[in-house]
Amino acid sequence: MEPAQKDRTPFSDIDGLTAQMSEIVLDALTAMGRHPEIQRVRDIALAGLRPTPGQRLLDAGSGSGEVARALAARVAGASGGVLAVDHSSAVTAAAISRHDGSNVRYLTGDAGDLDLPDNHVDGVWCERLLQHVDDADTVIRELLRVTRPGGRICLIDTDWGSLAFDGMPAGLADLVLRHVHGHFTPQQHDMGRTLRRRLVAAGVRDLTATPFTCFFATPESAAVVLPMVNPDVPADAWATPPGLREEWLACVEAAGASGTFLAVLTIWVVAGSTPR
Structure with a gap:
């Protein structure tokens, strides 16, 4: 999570949230990581990063x-x-509290201005971060700077423009998405689909680009990743006109009860070798 965000999603500035919202977001991060669809995305990313024993890696x-x-x-x-570098001190503290004794060093820092020497790591993992920063290319250049020549970089990010629902009135879904864009979803809504272009421009070679469509067949499954279908998100966190949240969530519940609910979202995994 980086400073100078383009948006004010709850995930963008965790340290600036109320205690209640901070706890909700931290719990959401944990739940997302356990979701089967996110685990499938991470399996693809692991294949792209190609970690091997003895390497030093950066998780940005x-x-x-x-x-x-x-x-x-x-x-x-x-x-x-x-x-392991994260901009949020609260998130870093949570990570440290869950440490399992493995060789991980947790740091609070800015992925766009790392306090690391050139060529310091063998590979970089950067998951769902770039959608939250002002200048993704600056961050990518910094990640490449600290990676040794011929090392690996793996970027994972969301294409929020791909988010779609079925089972609820299409017009209502479009209205809700217009209001929550830039609040529940970042302004940089197309980051995932731009990753390959950005790495090509940065000189990364041997690129692979894999779009993975997350499929959610129930509101409960979708709510882990999509805050706009989660009734536990407090009403004052919504940026919608009076009554719209309640109407939308009632339709989501009804679609779930009838078995007709569907949500899809594409996450991109792009990996390659750094320039020699």
């Missing part, structure tokens, strides 16, 4: 640290380890 925007700890298990060895 590391959240509560579950990915960093999983990566540490894969690179375990005499010199293997992971640097």
